[in-house]
Amino acid sequence: MASVVDICNGALNQLGASTILSLTEDSKNARLCNARYTQVRDxxxxSHPWNCLIKRVELAKDTETPSWGFSYQFTLxxxxxxxxTILNYDxxxxxxxxxxxANHGTVKIQYVSRVTDPNQYDELLRETISSALAADIAYAVTSSNPVASNMYNLFQDKLKEARFVDATEGYNTNPDNGQADVVGVSSFINARY
Known part of the structure; x- marks a missing residue:
């Protein structure tokens, strides 16, 4: 079972630093992880439409309306x-x-959600969060610019791999089903022929 502390310890291990037992313990590494984990994760x-974080919902119209311009508003x-994606938005x-x-009374969206349980994340995403956190706290932990630079490069490599694997799972050509994996041909593109 993965936990936030496991992800933080992964970052600390990459830095060669002492690991922690909890985010609230009285140590420099725990305070750094506690202060930076949520911002780095979010x-x-x-930065990417991670498959394990995507949700779909139809939004309810707010009772209040915008003061001018659009006719309706919806709370995210x-x-x-x-x-x-916003479905059927022409x-x-x-x-x-x-x-x-918007000027239309119904809105269906597909969005990246804030999931706080690391067990819901793809394994490569967990590794990428660890690398991102390591890059973020590297200088504070090690006081070394070369280590911080190496951690940033490692993070970029893990991010590239995780995005690639995530993007190749599934295929959708119909925009009515959500975010499509193909670019539609428009009259603007065809205008040059």
């Missing part, structure tokens, strides 16, 4: 880190803060 989650789910919409404003 920014990594936001609390765990939404990034909207990937009309204008905009994401403003934690709201979607």
């Amino acid at each position: 920014s990594l989650f936001r 789910p609390a765990d939404c880190l990034r909207v990937l 009309y204008d919409y905009k994401i403003e803060g934690r709201k979607i404003v």
Whole structure:
């Protein structure tokens, strides 16, 4: 069973540092991991449409409406880190803060969610979070620029591998099913012929 402490210890092991038993223990490494883990994890989650983090939902219309411009507004789910797709959107919409404003009364979205249980993550994603955290805290732990640089390079390699494997799982050509894996031909592209 994976845990946040396991991910943090993976980062600390990459740095050759002492591991921790909990995020709340009184040690420099625990304080660093506790301070940086959530921000590093969420920014990594936001950077790619990870399959293990994707959710679909139909949003309920808010009772309040935008003061001008659009007719309706919808509140994004609390765990939404990034909207990937809005189904059947051939009309204008905009994401403003934690709201979607639109002129249509229904909105179905596919989004990257904030999942806090590491057991729900793909193994390569867990390894990438460890590497990202190691790169983030490397200088604070080791006081070494070369180590920090090496950790950043290792993180980039793990990120590339994890994104590749994640992106090659499944294939969707129909935009009505969510984010499509093909680029549609538009009249703009065909205009040159």
